[in-house]
Amino acid sequence: MSTFGTYRTAYSGMYTNQAALLATSTNLANVDTTGASKVQVTSADTSTTRSDGNTAVSGVTVASITRSRNIYLDSAYRAANADSTYLSVKSGNIEYIDTLLSEYDTVTTDDDGNTETVSGVETVINDFFSAWETLSTSQSSNEDSNRVAVVTAASDLITLLTAIDGELQQLQADAVTAVEDGVDTLNDLAAQVAELNKQIVQAETGGSEASYLRDQRDALLDEMSSLVNITVTEQSNGSVTVTLGGGTLVKGDKANTLAVDGDGSADDPLKVIWAASGNEADITSGSIAAYLEDADQTGYETIDASDLPYDFNTAATSSITTLRQTLNALITTLAISINSLTTSGVDADGNAGLAFFTAIDASKPLSITNIQVNPELVSDSNKVVTSTSSASNDYSIASAICDLLSDTSLFENAGSSLNIINFYAAITTWLGSAGDTVSGNYATQAALASQLDYQRQAVSAISIDEEMSNMIKYQTAYAASARVVSTIDNMLESLLAVF
Known part of the structure; x- marks a missing residue:
C-alpha cells in the first residue's frame, strides 16, 4: 500500500x-x-x-x-400488554364489586368472643323473614307493632338491594365513560403516529435514521397497545401501518377515526365503530375491550311469575350485569311470591288483601329499580295481610310467607333447586371464583408482559x-x-x- x-x-x-x-x-x-x-x-x-x-x-x-431495537419483541410485548390491561380492568372491577358487597357485611360475636362476618344481604333477608315469623306468632297486644316491624324490615331490604344496584349501575356508567375517554385517547395517539410517520419519512429521505422520532413513535404505539389490540407493520419508507382487528387505524400520514355508538343500555348496547363506515371495530383486548364488556347490560331483564323458578346463570358478558340481574331476580321473585299470598287473603279490617310490594312506576313491571313497599301499608299497617279470613289468631298468610325462606322451588342453578339464601350464596361463590380466576390470569399475563419488556429493554436500553x-x-x-x-x-x- x-x-x-x-x-x-x-x-x-x-x-x-x-x-x-x-x-x-x-x-x-x-x-x-x-x-x-x-x-x-x-x-x-x-x-x-x-x-x-x-x-x-x-x-x-x-x-x-x-x-x-427488536421489532419481534416489540410486537410480542404489545400483544401481551393488551391482554394484561384487559385483565387488569376485569380484575379491578370484580375486586370492586367484592369490596362493595363487603361494605354491607356485619360482624357478630358469640358468647365465647368468636367473631363471624355475615353477609349484609343475607342479614337483611333473615331480618325480614324474622319479622314475619314474629308477626305470625303475635298476640293481640303487640300485633300492631309487629305489623309495623314487617313493613320496616321490607323497606330496609329494598333500601339495601337498591343501594347496591345503584353502585353497580354507577360502575357500568363509569365503564361507558372509560370507553368514550379511551377512544378519544386512541384517536389522538393515532393522529400523532401519523404525523410522526410523515416526519420520519421526510427525515430519512437521505438514508439516515431518525432515531429520536422513531423512539417517540414506539412510545405512542406502546400506549395504544394498552387500549386495544393493534398490529404494527413497518413499511420500506420508514412509516408504520397500524391495524385494529383487520381495519386500518394508521397508514402513512393518515389516521382513521373511531367513534362510540350507543348508550350502554340493553336496548342500545355500547360499541366502538369506524367513523367513516359505521362498521363495528373488532376490539378483543386492551382496556377498551374490558370496559366495553363490563358496560354491556345484555342479560339484565325483568322477571314475572311465568319465569319462576328463576334459573340463575352467569352467561352475561359483564360480571356487573350478572350481579345486577341476580339482585333483581332475588327481590322480584320474593315480591311476586309474597304478593300472590297477600292478595289471596284479607287485612286486619276484613278487606281484600293488597299486594305487599308495588311498582314505583305502575306502567312498568316490578324490578329492583322499580319496587317499593305498598304505600298504603306504610300509612296503615292494618292493611298488612296475615290471614285468609277474619278469624281471630289466623296467621296462615304470615306463616306461608315465613316458609318462603326455605322454599327451594323459587330458584334454580345448574339443575339444583335453591332457597333464597342458597341462591344468594351461589352468586357470591361465583363472584369469588371468578375473581380468583381473573386475578390469577392477570398476574400471569402481567408477568409475561414485564418479562417481554425486560427482554426488549436489554436490547434497546x-x-x-x-x-x-x-x-x-x-x-x-x-x-x-x-x-x-x-x-x-x-x-x-x-x-x-x-x-
Missing part, C-alpha cells in the same frame, strides 16, 4: 470512530430519557481495485447509524457503564488512527527536507 493509501486508511479510522463517539455521547445524553433507544454505529470495510484486477481493503467507513466503556474504546481507536496520520506527516516532512 502506498504512503497516501495508508494515510487514507488512517483517516477513515478517525472518521468512523468519531461517528461512533458522537453516537455514544448521544446515548449518554439520553440515558434518563424515557423510551430512548440505544444508537449504534455499524462499520464496514472499504476496498479499492488494484491494477491487477484484485481488490484490497483500503479502510473503514460508517455503514449505518441505527437504533438497537442505554447503559452508562456500556457507553463509558465504548467511549474509551472509540477514543483509543481514534487516537491510534490519529497517531498513524501524525507519523505519516512526520515521514513526509523528513522526506521533503532531504530534497
Whole structure:
C-alpha cells in the first residue's frame, strides 16, 4: 500500500470512530430519557481495485447509524400488554364489586368472643323473614307493632338491594365513560403516529435514521397497545401501518377515526365503530375491550311469575350485569311470591288483601329499580295481610310467607333447586371464583408482559457503564488512527527536507 493509501486508511479510522463517539455521547445524553433507544454505529470495510484486477481493503467507513431495537419483541410485548390491561380492568372491577358487597357485611360475636362476618344481604333477608315469623306468632297486644316491624324490615331490604344496584349501575356508567375517554385517547395517539410517520419519512429521505422520532413513535404505539389490540407493520419508507382487528387505524400520514355508538343500555348496547363506515371495530383486548364488556347490560331483564323458578346463570358478558340481574331476580321473585299470598287473603279490617310490594312506576313491571313497599301499608299497617279470613289468631298468610325462606322451588342453578339464601350464596361463590380466576390470569399475563419488556429493554436500553466503556474504546481507536496520520506527516516532512 502506498504512503497516501495508508494515510487514507488512517483517516477513515478517525472518521468512523468519531461517528461512533458522537453516537455514544448521544446515548449518554439520553440515558434518563424515557423510551430512548440505544444508537449504534455499524462499520464496514472499504476496498479499492488494484491494477491487477484484485481488490484490497483500503479502510473503514460508517455503514449505518441505527437504533438497537427488536421489532419481534416489540410486537410480542404489545400483544401481551393488551391482554394484561384487559385483565387488569376485569380484575379491578370484580375486586370492586367484592369490596362493595363487603361494605354491607356485619360482624357478630358469640358468647365465647368468636367473631363471624355475615353477609349484609343475607342479614337483611333473615331480618325480614324474622319479622314475619314474629308477626305470625303475635298476640293481640303487640300485633300492631309487629305489623309495623314487617313493613320496616321490607323497606330496609329494598333500601339495601337498591343501594347496591345503584353502585353497580354507577360502575357500568363509569365503564361507558372509560370507553368514550379511551377512544378519544386512541384517536389522538393515532393522529400523532401519523404525523410522526410523515416526519420520519421526510427525515430519512437521505438514508439516515431518525432515531429520536422513531423512539417517540414506539412510545405512542406502546400506549395504544394498552387500549386495544393493534398490529404494527413497518413499511420500506420508514412509516408504520397500524391495524385494529383487520381495519386500518394508521397508514402513512393518515389516521382513521373511531367513534362510540350507543348508550350502554340493553336496548342500545355500547360499541366502538369506524367513523367513516359505521362498521363495528373488532376490539378483543386492551382496556377498551374490558370496559366495553363490563358496560354491556345484555342479560339484565325483568322477571314475572311465568319465569319462576328463576334459573340463575352467569352467561352475561359483564360480571356487573350478572350481579345486577341476580339482585333483581332475588327481590322480584320474593315480591311476586309474597304478593300472590297477600292478595289471596284479607287485612286486619276484613278487606281484600293488597299486594305487599308495588311498582314505583305502575306502567312498568316490578324490578329492583322499580319496587317499593305498598304505600298504603306504610300509612296503615292494618292493611298488612296475615290471614285468609277474619278469624281471630289466623296467621296462615304470615306463616306461608315465613316458609318462603326455605322454599327451594323459587330458584334454580345448574339443575339444583335453591332457597333464597342458597341462591344468594351461589352468586357470591361465583363472584369469588371468578375473581380468583381473573386475578390469577392477570398476574400471569402481567408477568409475561414485564418479562417481554425486560427482554426488549436489554436490547434497546442505554447503559452508562456500556457507553463509558465504548467511549474509551472509540477514543483509543481514534487516537491510534490519529497517531498513524501524525507519523505519516512526520515521514513526509523528513522526506521533503532531504530534497
